[in-house]
Amino acid sequence: MKLMAFNGSPRKKWNTATMIEHALEGAREAGAEVELVHLYDLDFKGCSSCLACKRVGRKEVGVCAMKDELKPVLDRVREADALLVGTPVYYGTESACARAFLERVQYPYLNYANYDKSYFPRKIPTGLLYTMNVQESLLEILGYPVTFERTRAFLARHFGSCELLLSTNTSQYKDYDKYETGFDKADKARHHAEQFPKDCQAARELGARLAQGYQS
Template sequence: MTFYAINGSPRKRGNTAVLLDKALQGVKDVIPDADTKIIHVYDYSYTGCVSCYACKRKGGKYYGRCAKKDAISSLLPELSQADGLIIGSPVYFHSLTGQLQAFLERLLYPYLAYGKEYYSIAPKHMPVAFVYTMNATEEKAQQMNYQIKLSPMEEYAGVVFSPPAVLYCYDTCQFDDYKRYMAQRFSEEKKLQRRQEHFPIDCENARGMGRAMAQKITGQNPTAEGSPGRI
């Protein structure tokens, strides 16, 4: 079995990457011999969907798959055969990173069929999870309706593959040393305290999400902490 984590952050050792790694560890807790891989989208040069509609052309060579040729062309069909996908992104301007948005356009759109209702022509259905990291507090995120603002890709991933589990990680540290940056709106002391006290909980929640994904695949009852829903 193969499970992928898709890191939508430019940082390979940042908060998002750490949580994705914990989620993959959770998969291994349940399926020790699972093949787990992390994809750093910023390692690849590509564009988002270019609206060529080759993936929608009836009887066409590329019906149901992306015709665009670039660095992720061979990766997309590989992902469509996974046993589970865990997608992570820091929140930039109230949304996913642009690089991840472009990647998911290419991954999801070819499998989204235009019937009277949307339906999926993906070759395989699988459990999906989204992990978000942000410097906003939980209270601020709720005030800014992040649950709604971040949901569009969750919705389409749900149609194409399966309704996703979702994990939010609030009030994260952005810098190693806040004194080196213009960031007066943040308290370094409070940020570091939050990281020390709460980030381990976020990591365990991510690991629980991975365990639940693997349990779903193996037919076990998923633990509540990682079941489809929002943490």
């Protein structure tokens, strides 16, 4: 069983990456082979709308025609048994790098002739993990759930299922005295110390479920 995880954050040791690592530990404990891809390490762009993956009579179905550093990664996705995408929330949505990846990994499998039938060769479980500085109480006010659910639903449509995990009110800085902030620093530190370990445990449990072939 192979689980591929994708870090859509430019940071490799902060909130998103930490939660992904816990998810991978859970998957390993459940017997899975895992691979972590740091998307910001790759030179690639989002979908170019070349429409090669939609041409009638094309030689391959479900294959992106763009040739760049993401191409071999997408080839490995076709062989994976589960996927996990983690991203920080920037301006109310995924990071630009995560968004570009989501376009490229999904669009070739979108079947315009039959929206109910994905071109992905089988059904696999996926997970979508968001970390964000905003407090949970503000999610509805800012309209975040609509964005998160839309992305989750697209992943479920293309691959078979998708489970959503949120980590809110995370710490942006190691030292809040060195950077601008409108938050109560003591309250922020207290919340992070109490809640983030719980979020990491939830990520570990998600990784285990993905490794076990969870389907919602």
